[in-house]
Amino acid sequence: MVFLIYSCCFAALLLIYRSSNGRINWLGVFVAGLFLRLLMFNSTPQWSEDYARFLWDGELVRIHQNPYLEMPSDWMETHAQDSTDYLESLYGLMNSPNYYSVYPPTNQLLFVVASYLSKQNVLNGINWLRILLILSEVGVFILLWKLLRGNSKLILYWFNPFVILELSGNLHFEGLVLLALLLSLWAYKKQQFLASGSFWSLAVGLKILPLMLLPSFLGTKQIRKSLGFWIGGIIVFGICFLPLVLNNSWISLLTSLELYQGKFEFNASVYYLLREVGFWIKGYNTIATLTKILSAITLVGISYISWKKKAESMGQLAEIWVLIYLIYLLLQPIIHPWYIIPAFGLSLLTNMKSMVFWTFSAVLSYHAYSQVDFIENPWVLFLEYLILGIGLTWDFKKENFNLKPIH
Structure with a gap:
């Protein structure tokens, strides 16, 4: 029923998008989209308890405690x-009481704001997190409108x-990440490299994940030779992560990230296929080995893409x-579904369509939440990635993923 309503x-x-040819009343579009987000007020996220950890850390x-x-269990x-x-209320709602925090200091600052304004009330805290995220989405709307020059793809x-579900509903901060990345692209387009790096x-x-974009800068001539970009990037990076020096907090953060990477499985695609091969060969879950191999392949793939497709414009960098x-x-x-939001937002600046497909199929991953012990159904996963595969096939057929050097 949920999937039917979502569909x-x-x-x-898609109907609104397809019928939006010609002049678009962008003020009306903005107000309508904002209204949909405000409908989430005074609601508690149903498909994620991460908000409890956000408010706990904050x-x-x-x-004046170090998260x-x-x-949390030890604390x-x-x-x-x-x-x-x-x-105690937050602790009871938390899904990660036996793990150190994995959220960087900059994120923690936002958690503190929400916690301070909550006045010791969980629902208030949730709503303040929601306000912060909706404000970031307003920024995303403005930037995409400017970067797309009024293109109707913004409606998507x-x-x-x-x-709407993942950001205003489930309170994930990928919208803020997307905002920062769009600001970086906007500054790059304006040749303001200090701001772009910052x-x-x-x-x-x-979110530490955008660090993987670093090779793309090394493959982009203007940025590689821009002292301002690297100065801005290094200074802001230092400011963001300096608090981790206190009491060697970085050790706990790395411990949680390593555990997160080498223990948990959810909504994977290639990894699940290789895991089954590992079961067949070894007779047990080879996650420890597989994650290292796939991380190495990911690094090689990222490096290859960055050097093969040398960006000469904002759209190419996106x-x-x-x-x-x-x-x-x-x-x-x-792969939690909200991970794809930055990629989806960025894809609107390109000719790629596959990320739109994924925003439709990713909701299928929540099927596991309706099962005892959150057991994933392989056929549901197959359907999710089949839909994504159709989108990727469309993109490859249209040669949007052309890996020849861009001149």
Whole structure:
């Protein structure tokens, strides 16, 4: 039933997009999309409990505690005297009480803002997180409108039920990452390389994943030779991650990232296929070995794309970034659906269509949430990636993924 309703919403999106030829009342589009996001107010995310960890980390910082030094389960034992009803409520909602925080300091700053404004109320905290994310989406709308020069493709983002669900609904911060990356592209287009490097580092500071875009800069002549880009990038990167020096907080962050990378599996594609081969050959789950091999292949693929497709314009750089994200998303063992939002937003600046397909099919990954112990159905996964495969085939057929050097 959920998928049927979602499909109807997506069909409405495509209908609006297809009928938007000619002059578009962008103010009306903006207000309508904003209204859809505001409908989420006073609602609690149903498909993700990450918000509880966001507010937990923010509350610890607010009371002058370091969220990286102790797992929530340990903190509850060692700081019983500092606990409050608010923290106990968040702890009960949390899905990661036995793991160190994986969120960079820049993200933590936003958590602190929401926690401070929550006034010790979980629903208030949720709504303040939502306000921050909706404000970032307003920024994304403005930037895409400017970069697309009023192209109707903006509708595919602004009315996309997947985007609305994951950002305003489930409260994930990939929208802020997309905003920072779009600002980097905007600055690059304006030849403001200091700002471009700064905004890219800000994206890394929000979610470490955009660090994988680094090779694309080395393959772009203007950026590679721009001292301003690297100065801006290094300074902002240092500011974003400097707090990790306190009490060696970086050790806990790396520990959680390594554990996250080598233990968890969800919504994967290529990894699941290779895992079955591993079961057949070894008789057990070879995740420890597979993740290392696939990470190495990902690095090689990213490097190859970055050097083969040498960007000479903003659109070409955006295309390389989408390809880099695509390589990563197809090869990793855990792909939460909201991971694709930055790639989807960036793809609107290119001729690629496959990420639009994925915003439709990615919701199928939530089928596991309706099962006991979150067991994934391989046929549902097959359908999700079949739809993506159709989109990729379309793109390859249209030669949008042409790997010949761009002149």
